Amino acid sequence: MNLIVLLIQKLKENQRIRKGVLFVVHSSFYKIGNKIRFVERAFKNSNVSHLLIELEWSEYIETIITFSREKKSIKKITVEIKRV
Secondary structure (H helix, E strand, O other), X not given: OHHHHHHHHHHHHOHHHHHHOEEOOOOOOEEEOOEEEEEXXXXXXXXXXXXXXXXXXXXXXXXHHHHOOOOEEHHHHHHHHHHO
């Protein structure tokens, strides 16, 4: 597992590779009242941990989630975030 974690970290640092990667909304998110929760992977010292993240639900968050339901490049996501 540590090899995979290291490989992912290195690939994320490479701008040429990062530009070619497509991102999609994380499937673990769920809405409770006016909050959204999801599990986020965190990489530290070649280890993986999982964090439960909670955010206030907003029109901004809803727009980004809706936009990112289909695979998008980091550039397209960035343009959409700036537009909102």
